[in-house]
Amino acid sequence: MAQALSTLAVGALVKDTGTLYNGKPIIWKIADKNHAGYPANSVTLITERIISLKCFDAIEAGSSDSNRRSYGNNRWIYSNIRQWLNSQAAAGKWYSAQHSADAAPTNANVWSNYNEYDAEAGFLAGFSANFLAALLNTTHTVGKASVDGGGTETCVDKIFFMSSTEAGLTGDVTCGSKLALFTNDASRQAKPTAECVSKSEYTNSSFNVNSAWYYWLCDAYASNSSDVRGVNSSGALNWNYAYGGSGGARPLCNLKSEILVSDNPDSDGAYTIIWNRAPSAPGSISVPAQILSGQNVAVTWGISTDEDGSVSGYILERKTNDGSWGQVYKGINRTYTDTASATWQTVAYRVKAYDNNGAESAYTTSPARAVTHNTPPxxxxxxxxxxxxxxxxxxxxxxxxxxxxxxxxxxxxxxxxxxxxxxxxxxxxxxxxxxxxxxxxxxxxxxxxxxxxxxxxxxxxxxxxxxxxNVSEIEFQLATPLATDDAVTKAIMSVARQIPAGAEFTVEACNNGNDASPTWEDVTQAVNSGSKFFFSNTTKTAAEWGFNFRIKVKRNEAVGDCFISSVGGNFE
Known part of the structure; x- marks a missing residue:
């Protein structure tokens, strides 16, 4: 299972196993949530420890300012560290001059040749593709030196250092507002990572994984053109020359609140980020070629897939005439029956998938259909x-x-x-x-x-x-007997029929059919065999002789077709 990043408390540790620096996953600490001035619905992260020692900015030998010629530039927007933090470039490729006097942090341009980093890859080169895509552009405020006009300026970065104000310290100017993590000196103290210590060219008995060290902030020491504010090992405010290669890097970033993390921390005490991938767009959408006003419109669409196996459903939207898209259905089904309105001239539909973590696919859109205004019969x-x-x-x-x-x-x-x-x-x-x-x-x-x-x-x-x-019996006879000059003595009959096995079939005939009570004689056997039959009756009560027949069928329990289609024959 997973939970949203925003559900973790300020101070909780977070990491992405694919986002590395010095070959190890970067462990971040939640500094604030939905911080004023930062992107809406974001969580602010700061590295738990100091990840590296680096100068803020290199010596600028071509500068017209003597301090910057000797100690580097303290303006954040031009700093080497800002450019390195926000670069994905390969080793030795991240630096480009930010102004005419700018210089790279080479061995010769940093204090005592400590920790030059011009040949490194950009900081973001070690980030996973998911983390890179999740980084939010953050507008933040930094303090400027008096030589640069003093006061503050804003800039936009994905990775940045916090200001004195954000660290809960009183700097030369107010830059933003305090982050929730920082409540006192102890909360500001930070120790270096083991990799930071082992890779550093600077050696000092106080510089070890168990002791707090000082790190850079982003605002200038206002009264000097080369000094940069920082947090010292006690957690208090201090300053240092920009070219000082023993200053610690403790960067910040902002991620969306809804990013998922594990339910429980790992052996580092950190919650692991779970990157939720959006589902694919539904494979197709089908809309009838002819749409009639007042009639149903059956819309169907294809399946969406999700690498995380978490497709929750689909959102179907409709656009009529020249209007805007509006949702008409949300759910797991892949069919929807709409009703065409008499006010529509054209209609189109589009559908997207969503997963149970809120990620959505691209739309699959139907062609626009003309609506025929026809009244059905x-x-x-x-x-x-x-x-x-x-x-x-x-x-x-x-x-x-x-x-x-x-x-x-x-x-x-x-x-x-x-x-x-x-x-x-x-x-x-x-x-x-x-x-x-x-x-x-x-x-x-x-x-x-x-x-x-x-x-x-x-x-x-x-x-x-x-x-x-529900007919179980058939019985019929001629309504009017066939007239004869004399008594019929013999006859032959054929009956075209379909009689299922188990049914009873009876044929009777008479030669005195005009009598009130004719003398019926059973001729079934003769009909079945196709033989002549002979009448035994020789009397009548009516004025005229007459030939007649009657047929009876009882279905009983027989099944199947049961009918008589025609009767034929001759008599003498």
Whole structure:
């Protein structure tokens, strides 16, 4: 897990394992949080120890000022140390003259040849790419010598020294405000790192890892052109010549408050910075090519990846006409259904990913789409369950379209299969007719009639009717017997049918079909075998003889299609 840098207390130690000086990670101490005048929502860090001994500025042999010719320049903006602290250059490449008399901190230009650093790499050369990217430009105030006009001036640096005022000391001028870390002399004392001691050309019995040493501040000693303010080993204010190579470097920087650190300190007592990487931009975004006012707009987008595995969701924004972008969705889904407004002429969408640490990806943006202002057609009535039906039926409906000049195409479907497609007239009533032939082919159970109207410009309407069929028996006969001159004595019949196994199929025939109670004779076997059958009846009560038949089917527990499509035959 991790926590924000801003949750740590002033005085807590922090380090980035990839940001090194002298081959070791730099350990920083939190000096303040959201310090006045510094970048908003930032945390100010200062190195826990003195990391190096270096002159503030080298002797300027070409200067018109005698002190600066002999002891260096005490103005921060021109100082060697400022340039070195803010450089990523390779060894021997960081220095460039800042004014006409400027000189590099070579062996000959520093006090007693101690700790020249012109051949070093810039201080930032040892910083990780993440730390470099996180450094905030900080505007800070420094004091000037009287020879430079006195008072203060501001400058912008990523790495810098604090002023006397920021250290909680009373210098020659007020430069900013006190950092929270510094409350007394003891709080200002700093010891050098082991690497600082081992690499220093300056030797002194008091200069060791267990004893406090003096270090530079950024403001000039106002009454002299070469003296620079500093903090001595007791934590009190002092000054030293700018070219003094025994002065300590204890730089500061500012990072964003939301940068993450470990939950617990390591063996150095420092919390480790965890660099959160932003997720990638979503791979794609899809918006319908045709958008109709008043209709849904389905927006979908691709997946975002995150090297830290912490994608939390997506933010979808919309821009209409010539307006600005506005958020319409935030969440983990990768689809969103919008509704096009009649006020839109154009619409575009863009989406970005965010992770659970607040980092965001770049946007993936759709093309701008023109919005078509079309009123979709309507179909009368409402989606309805028509209940149980016992035979063929019709359902009336009317299709209406408010937009003139459009072609209305209507499609009727039975259980998803197209029955017919035709061009309709707006406002005219039509019927969806389920014929007897279609009825007998329907299996028992639930069925759906669907009507779809399309106006040809993207507007559609649907109407759905459901009904059920539950027919377990079929029984029918001719309504009017076939007239004969005499009694029929023999006949043959064929019945086109689909009868599933387990169902009962019966065919009966009579030759006195006009009687009130005809004499029905079972001819099923003959029909099944395709044979002639012979009537045994020779009497009638009606005035005329007449041939008739009746067919019965009982489904029982059989499953599958069950129907009779035609009956044929001959008789004598």
């Amino acid at each position: 309507t179909i009368s009535g409402a989606n309805t369950n028509l209940g149980e039906k016992t035979g063929a039926f019709s359902q009336a409906y009317t299709v209406t379209d408010q937009d003139s000049g459009q072609t209305l195409t209507v499609t009727e479907k039975i259980d998803g299969t197209v029955k017919r497609t035709y061009t309709a007239t707006s406002g005219k009533e039509y019927s969806f007719s389920l014929t007897a032939a279609e009825w007998v082919k329907l299996a028992n159970g639930s069925h759906t009639l669907t009507i779809t109207a399309d106006d040809g410009t993207g507007g559609t309407a649907d109407r759905t009717y459901t009904f059920s069929k």
